[in-house]
Amino acid sequence: MDVKKVGKLLTEYEQWVMITNEQQEIIWTSPMIEKIYNRKNIIGCKFDDLFPMTLDSVIGSNKIMKTAYGKKYSIKAKKIADEKKQYNFIFIHDLEDFSNEKIRLHCLEKIISSLNDGIIMSDAQGRIVLYNNAQEKLEELKGKDIIGKYLWEGYNYKATEMSEHQKVYKTGESIVNKYKAHAYKDGIPKYVFYSTYPIEKDGERIGVFSISKNETRLKTLLSETIELKRKLNNKKVEQTKSHRDNGTSYTFSSIMGDSEQVKNLIREAETISLLDNNLLIVGETGTGKEVFAQSIHNFGKNSKEPFVAINCAAIPENLLESILFGTVKGAYTGALDQVGLFEEAGEGTLFLDELNSMPISMQTKLLRVLQERKVRRVGGLKTTPVSCRVISAINESPQKIIKEGRLRQDLYYRIASLCLYIPPLRERNQDILNMSYFFIKKYNALLNKNVKGFSPELSEIMVSYNWPGNVRELEHVLENLMIRVKQDEKELRIEDIPKYMQSLIMGENAASKIQKKANSLPETLRDIEKRIIVESLNKNDWNISKTSRNLGIIRQSLKYRIKKLGIEVPKMESVYKN
Numbered sequence: 001m002d003v004k005k006v007g008k009l010l011t012e013y014e015q016w017v018m019i020t021n022e023q024q025e026i027i028w029t030s031p032m033i034e035k036i037y038n039r040k041n042i043i044g045c046k047f048d049d050l051f052p053m054t055l056d057s058v059i060g061s062n063k064i065m066k067t068a069y070g071k072k073y074s075i076k077a078k079k080i081a082d083e084k085k086q087y088n089f090i091f092i093h094d095l096e097d098f099s100n101e102k103i104r105l106h107c108l109e110k111i112i113s114s115l116n117d118g119i120i121m122s123d124a125q126g127r128i129v130l131y132n133n134a135q136e137k138l139e140e141l142k143g144k145d146i147i148g149k150y151l152w153e154g155y156n157y158k159a160t161e162m163s164e165h166q167k168v169y170k171t172g173e174s175i176v177n178k179y180k181a182h183a184y185k186d187g188i189p190k191y192v193f194y195s196t197y198p199i200e201k202d203g204e205r206i207g208v209f210s211i212s213k214n215e216t217r218l219k220t221l222l223s224e225t226i227e228l229k230r231k232l233n234n235k236k237v238e239q240t241k242s243h244r245d246n247g248t249s250y251t252f253s254s255i256m257g258d259s260e261q262v263k264n265l266i267r268e269a270e271t272i273s274l275l276d277n278n279l280l281i282v283g284e285t286g287t288g289k290e291v292f293a294q295s296i297h298n299f300g301k302n303s304k305e306p307f308v309a310i311n312c313a314a315i316p317e318n319l320l321e322s323i324l325f326g327t328v329k330g331a332y333t334g335a336l337d338q339v340g341l342f343e344e345a346g347e348g349t350l351f352l353d354e355l356n357s358m359p360i361s362m363q364t365k366l367l368r369v370l371q372e373r374k375v376r377r378v379g380g381l382k383t384t385p386v387s388c389r390v391i392s393a394i395n396e397s398p399q400k401i402i403k404e405g406r407l408r409q410d411l412y413y414r415i416a417s418l419c420l421y422i423p424p425l426r427e428r429n430q431d432i433l434n435m436s437y438f439f440i441k442k443y444n445a446l447l448n449k450n451v452k453g454f455s456p457e458l459s460e461i462m463v464s465y466n467w468p469g470n471v472r473e474l475e476h477v478l479e480n481l482m483i484r485v486k487q488d489e490k491e492l493r494i495e496d497i498p499k500y501m502q503s504l505i506m507g508e509n510a511a512s513k514i515q516k517k518a519n520s521l522p523e524t525l526r527d528i529e530k531r532i533i534v535e536s537l538n539k540n541d542w543n544i545s546k547t548s549r550n551l552g553i554i555r556q557s558l559k560y561r562i563k564k565l566g567i568e569v570p571k572m573e574s575v576y577k578n
């Protein structure tokens with residue numbers, strides 16, 4: 001047995017080779033092993049003692065060990081070992097040279113293709129040069145179809161437009177940790193978290209790559225969690241309401257609107273619900289400030305506590321003070337012991353609507369209460385701690401009214417530690433129509449009608465009108481349209497808009513056009529003809545012969561006109577008396 005000869009044969013392949021005897025003692029190692037271990041220390045050692053873990057991967061009767069890259073060599077070694085029966089153990093490990101460019105590339109490709117994150121790389125010309133398996137799954141495209149194409153060919157956009165890859169290439173600035181909803185092949189959005197980096201070599205920009213994580217699942221989970229919380233909360237509110245009315249009728253689920261703005265607002269408001277800070281809601285009249293205030297209250301931890309609302313514009317100053325802070329008996333003539341709204345709200349919410357209409361002197365008193373978190377009833381001495389959250393609403397720009405001296409700046413800072421801005425309806429076209437459909441449905445049920453939507457002309461007007469009264473006005477207009485539309489009509493039309501609303505909604509010119517159209521010559525003539533015939537019929541007791549004579553036309557012609565003009569013959573009369 002020439003151990004050295006066999007060993008030498010095996011080392012031709014630059015392998016990591018060890019040969020053991022029957023007692024599993026290492027009797028020979030290849031020079032590769034020498035590079036790693038001191039030979040003196042390894043010869044004579046028990047293989048098991050040195051490599052206890054690797055024995056798990058011992059395969060075959062000859063106990064030839066295989067490693068990731070060693071298959072080819074293992075087979076060769078097995079053959080040798082089979083020939084030279086005397087060797088019990090031949091351990092082979094390919095010692096790949098990781099400084100070798102090709103091997104490194106091979107390994108990097110392997111790593112890139114096994115990653116769960118999508119990777120796409122483009123070169124200086126914007127050609128896609130790398131596209132890994134995860135990116136294939138993310139975009140539902142095949143690497144073989146897209147590699148080699150220019151970005152704009154692969155993703156179907158105009159070559160003159162700039163993709164993010166091209167922007168990063170041009171500027172050299174990375175985009176890091178950005179989150180976006182990206183509609184891929186089938187148009188269904190996937191939510192990705194991605195970064196895009198330029199690649200430079202020897203000071204020259206040679207390409208761009210991006211790494212994308214598919215976060216759709218996470219996003220779905222998050223939405224489901226929020227939805228669940230919302231449902232739980234609504235249930236809680238319903239339960240609360242059945243036991244004790246908390247003074248609200250809205251929750252986030254009753255907020256209508258499909259636009260991104262409304263969805264984002266709800267998300268923002270849900271977060272606000274979890275905090276205790278005072279909140280200012282800014283928005284034009286009728287945008288739903290109170291709807292949001294109630295929903296925030298009902299989503300928060302104190303939803304069981306009362307929601308108390310007051311419109312500051314509607315109440316004279318001295319009365320407002322008594323209502324907000326309460327009174328003690330005898331404070332002024334007729335004053336009773338009365339709890340104020342601050343006290344009534346307890347640990348719930350006090351909603352101060354139209355705060356911009358509150359007189360400045362009253363604002364000063366309110367500021368003091370908010371600063372001290374204590375309230376004293378009018379005419380009283382004792383103070384009571386204020387525990388409620390204050391949500392205020394204004395329908396003008398806070399900056400404008402501060403500048404005009406109608407809102408104290410220090411009060412503004414107090415009430416607006418959080419701020420929510422509700423955009424007007426005209427800035428969210430998508431909501432105009434989907435809210436309209438909601439109202440149509442509501443009034444179909446109430447009025448027993450079956451309207452499906454708008455005529456194209458009216459639909460256009462609905463979207464282009466600027467809705468200064470926002471959702472409140474929209475509902476008002478739809479209520480009127482629904483009352484006026486005929487019972488069996490499926491569409492709401494311009495003609496259904498009440499006259500007094502026409503010029504409001506459509507502008508003076510368009511409205512007068514409609515009125516002119518309604519009173520066109522043929523219609524006017526028809527009306528006159530109808531009126532003359534009806535008058536004559538009445539005069540002649542609905543006797544056809546007499547009437548036709550009176551009108552100077554033949555009987556058949558009169559009968560034809562009665563039918564054509566839709567003249568209804570009174571039931572009690574002896575019809576068509578001859």
Ligand SMILES: Nc1ncnc2c1ncn2[C@@H]1O[C@H](COP(=O)(O)OP(=O)(O)OP(=O)(O)O)[C@@H](O)[C@H]1O
Pocket residue numbers: 254255256257283284285286287288289290291292353354393395471472
């Ligand atoms: N997003 C919405 N979803 C459902 N209803 C809404 C929405 N926004 C407003 N509304 C409806 O519009 C009407 C006005 O809403 P709300 O009273 O909350 O408006 P506001 O901004 O507080 O008005 P104001 O400033 O005049 O007090 C209510 O009837 C409410 O039901």
